[in-house]
Amino acid sequence: MKTFNVNIVTPDGPVVDTNVELVSAKAQSGELGIMAGHVPMVAPLQIGVVRLVTGGKQSELVAISGGFLEVRPDQVTILAQAAEKAENIDVSRAKEAQQRAEQLLQSKQENVDFKRAELALKRAINRVNVYEGKL
Numbered sequence: 001m002k003t004f005n006v007n008i009v010t011p012d013g014p015v016v017d018t019n020v021e022l023v024s025a026k027a028q029s030g031e032l033g034i035m036a037g038h039v040p041m042v043a044p045l046q047i048g049v050v051r052l053v054t055g056g057k058q059s060e061l062v063a064i065s066g067g068f069l070e071v072r073p074d075q076v077t078i079l080a081q082a083a084e085k086a087e088n089i090d091v092s093r094a095k096e097a098q099q100r101a102e103q104l105l106q107s108k109q110e111n112v113d114f115k116r117a118e119l120a121l122k123r124a125i126n127r128v129n130v131y132e133g134k135l
Contacts, residue, residue, distance in 0.1 A: 002036040006052060008062055008078040015083040016062060022053035023076050025069055034071055041071045047122045049130055050078060061086045063130035065123050082123075089131040098124035 001021045008016040023034045026048035050062040067080035101121035104112050 001055070003055070004036040004074050004076065006076045006078070008050065008064070008080060008083050010080050010083050015080075015085065016052065016060075018052065018054070018060075020052045020054050022051075024051040024053070025049075025064075025078070027069065032069070034076055037073050038071050038076075040073065041069075043069045043071075045069055045078070045080070047119070047126050049126065050083075061130045061133065063089065063127045065126075084127065084130070086130050086133065089127050091128060091131045094124050094127040094131065098128060 003019040003021055006016060006018055006020050006023055007014060021035065023032075025032050025034075026046045027043040028046060029043065032043060045064060045067050047065050048063075050064055052060045052062065054060065063084050063086070064078065064080040065082040067078060067083075070077045070079070098121060101117050101124055104117040105114065105121065
């Protein structure tokens with residue numbers, strides 16, 4: 001199968017620069033599957049998992065916290081607010097963040113920013129799921 005280059009970049013620097021056969025990501029409009037020669041496009045991404053399929057059906061999972069995906073025929077670039085490969089995720093820290101966000105959402109305090117707490121919860125759950133290999 002034909003391969004193409006994928007770059008995942010954050011404000012802190014590059015996270016992934018590799019050749020793959022398939023990229024799967026969750027855009028605002030739904031799930032995207034991209035192969036070599038895909039029509040050029042730009043799409044906003046949700047908090048979710050980017051799956052990179054290399055030769056031999058091997059996959060690599062990357063947790064992202066939103067951003068944009070740009071597709072060119074021989075290149076896919078993901079500009080993410082934050083991104084972590086599964087093997088680089090500190091799962092204990094992610095679970096602690098999940099517990100803190102859940103506690104904030106359950107609190108009765110008036111000064112809690114519920115939208116921010118919901119986003120923190122989604123990011124933490126996403127990181128735990130990527131670490132555990134769940135899509």
